[in-house]
Amino acid sequence: MQAKTWHLGDSHQSLVLASFGDGLPEAVYWGPPLPEHEDLPSLAAASATDVTGGMVDRNAPISLCPEASQTFPGQVGLTGRDAEGRTLLPRFRFESETVLEHGLILVYTDTDLELCLVLDLSLTPGTSLFRMQTRLESAREITVDWLAAPVFQVPAHIGDMIEFSGRWCAEFQTRRLPFAPGARTRDNRTGRSDHAHFPGLIACSGRTCNTSGEAYAFHYGWSGGHRMVAEQLADGRRQVQFGHASASMKRDRSFSTAPLYATYSGAGFNGAAVRFQRHLRDHIVVGARQPRPVHYNCWEAVYFDHDLEELKAIATRAAGLGAERFVLDDGWFGLRDDDTSSLGDWGIDKRKYPDGLTPLIDHVKALGLEFGIWFEPEMINEDSDLFRSRPDWVLGPLDQVRGRQQLVLDMAREDVRAYLYDCISATLAQNDIGYIKWDHNRVLPVVDAAQTEGVYALIDRLRADFPHVEIESCASGGGRIDFGILERTQRVWLSDSNDALERQRIQHEAALFLPASVTGSHVGPRVSHTSGRTLDIRLRAWTAAQRHLGFEMDPRELSDSEIATLKEVTGWWKANRDWMMRADILRLDASDPAVVAEQQLAEDGARFVVFAALLRASDPILQQPLRLTGLDAEARYRISLINRQDAPGLSRGAPLLKEKELDVSGQYLMSHGLILPWRFPETIWVIEGHRQ
Template structure:
């Protein structure tokens, strides 16, 4: 007997089949199938041959590959009974329920009193598969590994792109070949982490930003996670995501985070656009519209808070175009450095004898929203809270400290209640519209309950203070995922304000993140994290590619720097209403020194191209940059928005230096646009409209 199911739209199809009531396996995932395609035939033709040296039946790469079926690779479930004995369930079909855009499939092992449930949906607007696995047990068991629904990838995909990184260098991409065996990434940091963004793209050698097939995955979870990309000895390949191994306590109910996945034929941009749109339009809620120009005082004052200086900085930031002022670390307890006071969320009377009201009133009088920094999940040993409750610390007492701090056990209800009372008191008594929520160290132990506790805490704050927007910061980009973004409206992509570093980080993060949630700031002239000195034009235009902000002492600016920053900030304000809803399309450049992207409006009627020359080119003259996503038959007018930035060594007269270009979409995508010669560490900005 064969049961089969189809999740599909006009962009992709996922066909599942259950043979003899066993767990369903994917028999097709790829381009949308035509109406009337026989699912029974597809299911039947998926059966593989058997030859010498094999068992007599191939174990299925099911939605949860089973050890009981002699599966030769990584099983989708590893569990133990109360006495520690391994469990090897053999699940059989129980029931199903269909919804408008998905279905729920229920399978059971009656002998072990286990029920496995798959919740499967295809989002109607954005064509993302949203997949979750649930396990129910009649008895208490220990689950060391439970995979979200497991998907195969086809044989013609022979490469994968995974993500690594470090502090100030997030979203590093590694393009690797598939090979026999398992590629396993088990993130033990307890947070999403700089080095372990929970994403994967499967492709082939021919896939580029703009062409070829891609299968993309993202596990929407803010704690430690595990990824398995495995090629079996018989050549089949499959992808697994779930919580970090052995991170869940014993119990009767277990559930994975959602695994988001999609197939697209339009290169990496094809999958990226779906993730960008889904995050922007369906996950993030409560974001300010229009997005305000952000100012953060961290790299201006650090812990040295003086009211008059902060007022002067706020006034200068407002003159330059800022619309929000964020007071960073150092306002609470006796916080003069990073060794004390985390957990004591009481305004420091030494620095603010009249509370925050004088500063907030000044900021509001300038027309700016006021925001404030918290790091609620952490505690210093030099704090009143630690002296009262050392038992609230997560992990052993002799653990290695991180950034002079320990971690609070967020699974405890009394910890969450204390933190809520402290933070709610600050929010209720002050006109605060924004929180920068930081998380500055890895966890000493990996427990899913810690992340669940953070989610509960954030959900309560969001319910009681719906007007407060929250940014997810974790030493920069250490906690960026769809799980945290269900509860926040912005991410601090990196602690690096080095514009050259930012160009690469932003470019690779766009494989999943839209501009509207991605904070990008104009940093100091002399970058505090890289030591480089960079031109204001590069810093400003780089920040203008995402949710723009400033993070330096604005009083350091020369008149020329201030004029440039005002100009670019004004340009961003004039364009933000449509730019914050664009698709970010990464462009394939023949010059590896160039990082280029095209932000295309939803209706295709306008776009802007940012082309950054990050180092000297290997050839004398620029190559054309081919655009993408345009209507071949339409005519577009292109304007070089910053043509006045071309240097004197650009001695010729290419058209864009003096006038606009009108050309067909076909020409712009096939031949491309040749920009004037320029110095390295510069950005050209090209605006386009369909006429």
């Protein structure tokens, strides 16, 4: 059968699509880059599979939108109903193609049902990340229950998947599972990306690790609820689907998925992670302040207890530590003395700020700091003037279960968005504010894509009118982190946990998708407010220095030695932030499971820094060599242990790095690795490397 073929590829990967008999295209190859002379029609012909007893006479393809009309035996790419409730069984046929510089748009139609399916496919140059989106148009109103972004087939030799779960203060938990007959379905109906449902998946082989092996990585760039299906059919084939959460699409004539980002790596998880990091930093996030300013947030210092003179004193101390931005968190508006009241009443609390925010802002600006402020625009308390006047603005029934003492505003309503815009824009226009911490502290009572679209519309309008204002996405920490929200924001609050041990793991896993430049990490209080654990300032400071550095404690609690350490680490971060915020975060495969280690490699490869944290006591008594990655094997590097003074008295030997620098080849560093001094658990080594 004659096939139309298309190839999207670069020096990192190739994707070959084939359409047989004008049917929907299927991926007949996805993997390492093919040679330019490859015969694509031959690849299409070679993709035909056999049939035998107990099977239908032709295997339905895993097309970019598998069709029920083709007797597809698994999850189909589109399920919907017409106005009379009859199930739609489209048979799409090729209509047109538009070849773009870095992609193509394929249009397929079903004339009987008056449906049009548009597949928008591109491969971003430089970052080698696929961006794939499906759009459905109907001449009549229909109900769509499921529409998948373009569907990928996972090769048979890729037997594992890594999925993401988590909870508040323990985001980005990973679980490695084998593909098995049946569907692994995760249907996130919380209305946001969510702590427990980061919209990502990595398919890999059993041997894949950070630095070697094959990986196929996916991310669905959507801030509302999503659905993921990783399915092994009875015949052994495997598919991966992403789309909006079940029941989030309603009756309409036009439907669209969010973009699905995907990439193939033959260089382990790091190969895929670097592409996501670079693409997000260079192609998604717009308007981030450069250089990235050292952040101070007052939440864990004062909570709702705002006193102008105390806040001035805290800001002064934060500036003395090296802070360059001061963020006033929750408690400045309405009659907000706790979390039971005033959400929705976005006027300044005259009891706490009788002269408005100007005296505090003037003080902060005089210190040389930018001023930022907290909002939670999508939420409302029953104890608020807004609720008393407009209870009809609440999303869902009024007798719903409350979350964190609050309800949710219906962001699909234009009047709700107009009210919030007026409140926020007035605050920004009347005060010298350069930053918003945008919070979202409860799941939604209703699964509805229109809620997320309304949030996008509000943020887009504010960004257009106040382009100088940066926005941080916070949702009880890491509850709304995805490429959709990051098209509109410049930073994410990765977790409400400032416990450095928890942060080490969360940051390590999040680096599979997120660069340092957008990932907020703060030096928290001596005693963590979320875990109760007491941790040394050196571990807390160096952990925060691995990402976009900030402080979130009462600086008045710090001892002189803690102040000295924090100033030292902050000064080091400022001296290195320009190259570090553009560095690739490479996760290291530590031989010791008690060690979490990463290597941040500069764009030009001329320098790097390694952070190696020991989260618990090691099983072996000696430190195991730590192998590095991504270096020039032929080059020589000068290696320095920059915090060697932290070696404890029980480190009684004389490993070389404890006394002086090491000059050695990249091959040695990647094959043998560094021998580091013995240390106590809950400590960190920081190693710098410079190519000679």
